[in-house]
Structures are given as C-alpha cells and as structure tokens.
Amino acid sequence: MLSPPTEDSPSAPAPLRTDRQNLIERWAARHGVDAARRLAEAEDLADAVAQEITPDNTLDTYAKSWRVWTRFCAMTGLPEREGSRGALVAFVTWMLREGQQNGTGYASTSASTHLAAAVVGLRQRGVQVSSDDQAEARAALEGMTVKLLQNGERRGRGQAVGADVDGLRVIARACPNTLAGDRDKALILTGFHYASRAQDPAGLLAGDVALTPRGLVVSVLTGKTKHSVRDAKINRQDDREICPVEAWMAYRARLAAEAPPRWSEPTAPAFVGVDRHGNVTGGMVPDSVTRAVKRISARAGVPLAWTGHSLRIGLATTARKRGKDAVAIADQGGWARHSRSMNGYFQRVDGWEDNATAGLT
Structure with a gap:
C-alpha cells in the first residue's frame, strides 16, 4: 500500500508546500474547488509512487548523506535548510578536511556522493539550490582533490580486485x-x-x-x-x-x-x-x-x-x-x-x- 511521504522524508521529491498551495489555488480558479482537490490528491499519489519505486540503496544513500549534512551544519552553526554557494563550498571543504566521525577527511568520491545527495535532500525539503552554486561546490571539490594528490595524500580503498x-x-x-x-x-x-x-x-x-x-x-x-x-x-x-x-x-x-x-x-x-x-x-x-x-x-x-x-x-x-x-x-x-x-x-x-x-x- 502506498502511503504519502512526510515533509522530512528523504525519499519524497515534493515541491515547496507554499508552491503546492499556490498551484492548488490556480487549479481552483481555473477548474473549481472539487477538481483542484482531486488534482492535489493526484499530486500526493505521484509523490508516494516516486517514494515507493526509489531503490532501497538509493534511499539509504540519501539518508546517510543527509546525516552528514546535518552534522556539518551543527558543527559550523549554519542552518540546515539553506543551500547557498558558500554553504555548499564550506560543506565540501569540511568533508575533505575533517568530515568523518573520527575527524579525518572523506575520500573525494565519498564527498562527491554526499554533496549530490545532500542537494537532493535540500530540494526535497523545499530549499532552492541553484545549479550554478552546486557546480561551484563541485569545482571546489575537484580543485581541492587535486591539491591533496599533489601533497601526496591518497584516500579511499582504491579499485577492487577482480575475481578470476x-x-x-x-x-x-x-x-x-x-x-x-x-x-x-x-x-x-x-x-x-x-x-x-x-x-x-x-x-x-x-x-x-x-x-x-x-x-x-x-x-x-x-x-x-x-x-x-x-x-x-x-x-x-x-x-x-x-x-x-x-x-x-x-x-x-x-x-x-x-x-x-x-x-x-x-x-x-x-x-x-x-x-x-x-x-x-x-x-x-x-x-x-x-x-x-x-x-x-x-x-x-x-x-x-x-x-x-x-x-x-x-x-x-x-x-x-x-x-x-x-x-x-x-x-x-x-x-x-x-x-x-x-x-x-x-x-x-x-x-x-x-x-x-x-x-x-
């Protein structure tokens, strides 16, 4: 049975509640209150279907990355629901320098995954994150990764060996x-x-x-x-x-x-x-x-x-x-x-x- 996603669900790709309400009001003006209500119910169903068909491992990644984001915000005093250019660049910098629970930095591949998933989490919670700001954070991540390599730092497990x-x-x-x-x-x-x-x-x-x-x-x-x-x-x-x-x-x-x-x-x-x-x-x-x-x-x-x-x-x-x-x-x-x-x-x-x-x- 499909169930409607909650506001904070990391798997619920819902627009801003205010945007949804504005949309319902436009529907009501155009089609009448009853039709607007049915269209709103259809939107809720679409959200629930999207949640239901998202693979479990993807949901796990979103949930884990959101925890990394909230930990970053708690440590830096930044609000959780703001995805500004500066916040995203600070996020990737923090991840590479000290983001892991043990105080060491993440490998760049892990940081990249957490950045992408955190942006998804922000947008699902109604936060507007521009593509330009996300791109600048990713550019910062790539640039700092090169610096780490130049300084002799190698992170991550490397390539897995293939069976033969x-x-x-x-x-x-x-x-x-x-x-x-x-x-x-x-x-x-x-x-x-x-x-x-x-x-x-x-x-x-x-x-x-x-x-x-x-x-x-x-x-x-x-x-x-x-x-x-x-x-x-x-x-x-x-x-x-x-x-x-x-x-x-x-x-x-x-x-x-x-x-x-x-x-x-x-x-x-x-x-x-x-x-x-x-x-x-x-x-x-x-x-x-x-x-x-x-x-x-x-x-x-x-x-x-x-x-x-x-x-x-x-x-x-x-x-x-x-x-x-x-x-x-x-x-x-x-x-x-x-x-x-x-x-x-x-x-x-x-x-x-x-x-x-x-x-x-």
Whole structure:
C-alpha cells in the first residue's frame, strides 16, 4: 500500500508546500474547488509512487548523506535548510578536511556522493539550490582533490580486485563439505557468471533461478536502472569443479535435505544464512554477501582479497580477455552498452595487452 511521504522524508521529491498551495489555488480558479482537490490528491499519489519505486540503496544513500549534512551544519552553526554557494563550498571543504566521525577527511568520491545527495535532500525539503552554486561546490571539490594528490595524500580503498578463474578454482577447493560450504561455492560461482553486485544475490528468491537443459537463468531485479532487470543465462561449464550449474544444484539438494522444507520453497531466499551448527538463519542481505565474499576468499588464501564487487569486475575482465563481445558482456552484467564503469573494467585488461611496453624484450 502506498502511503504519502512526510515533509522530512528523504525519499519524497515534493515541491515547496507554499508552491503546492499556490498551484492548488490556480487549479481552483481555473477548474473549481472539487477538481483542484482531486488534482492535489493526484499530486500526493505521484509523490508516494516516486517514494515507493526509489531503490532501497538509493534511499539509504540519501539518508546517510543527509546525516552528514546535518552534522556539518551543527558543527559550523549554519542552518540546515539553506543551500547557498558558500554553504555548499564550506560543506565540501569540511568533508575533505575533517568530515568523518573520527575527524579525518572523506575520500573525494565519498564527498562527491554526499554533496549530490545532500542537494537532493535540500530540494526535497523545499530549499532552492541553484545549479550554478552546486557546480561551484563541485569545482571546489575537484580543485581541492587535486591539491591533496599533489601533497601526496591518497584516500579511499582504491579499485577492487577482480575475481578470476584461478581464484574460482582455489575457492571451490577450499569450501568445506557442509551446507554453508555448498552455499559459499554456489554464491561465488553463480555470482561471477552473472556479474553480481552484493545486493543481487541478496535480493534473489529461489524461484528467480531456473534450471534449464543449457544451464541456469537467473532473473536479476536490482531496480537500479531498466538495464538491471534482466534474465542472465549461465551456461554449463566444461570444468565441473567450477561449474556454477553443478554448484547451484548441489547447494539446493543439500538445502532440501538438511533444512526445513520452507527454505526450499520458490518464495524463499535463494541464498540463506547458515550458523556454525548448520542451521538456516534467514535470507542473506547485501552486507552479509559482502562479508561472505571477503571471508570465502580469505579462507581460500586468494593472494589479493576479494570484495563484494570483485565478482562483477571479474566477469567483465575475464570475458574481455577471452574475446567476448562487449555488447554480450554488457547484457550479461546489466550494464548499459556504453557504460563508463564497464569500459573502465575493460581498460584493466586492455591497458596491459595493448601496452607500449608489452613484449619489448
């Protein structure tokens, strides 16, 4: 059931209340009071629909960034509901210098995200923020980032390492012969083959993974863009040790044998949490998927530890190395066909293969 957003909801893209009231008065003068009331109700419904369809991870980002903004305002004595040029420039300066809870500065990418989301939050709360003022704050952020780099400061975690086939083999061999071990193997091998983000396997239901004569069809519904709603086809692999189809079948068979029947229902989570006693604890969430990928790769002794994004990067880079068509890679991973992020992953491969120093001696 859709419910109208509240005034302070970070997910409610509503105009100023005064603007809404002025609009209603114009409608009443033009169409009559009853029609104006119905049009106002339609506006409220539109706001509620916008709130309902906004992805949870986007809402989380807005909420987190708004907390960063309010913390900045509290520390500097600036009003929360003013988005002036000076306030926005001061905001990015504060973030780079001392914005984190521990008193250190944010990485520039994080500061950029918080700036964009804070502007959204201000506008949703009826604050007018001009594009010119936002652009000046972003220019200040970029300029200060260059200064930090020139002064030798490196912030952020850097690029995540991509998963590879050798790593998949090591991980498959290190998974214990338990329900949790079979779950781990299926999580990694299927996730690699459809270029999963951490939230993708967490959002899957058992019925979203269909077994066919050729392999698996994984219906991935992330809600991020229209390209993220896709049926990713995963072929059976010649190497059965790291075949995602074999791993999925083994995991589901073991789950059916060792867990209550409700966990094998089509409406149950595709990937479940398992405690140290082998009991199912519920469906996995994005954070638990991220922790699992890190833990699984560490257990296997993968030289460069994997993160929650390694499987996604790995599909793109490995397929590129094998000469797969860029359009086919984009469709499999749910990227737009000219995605900057996907092309950035390709550059990791191309930058070595097409490098001027390759094969000189």
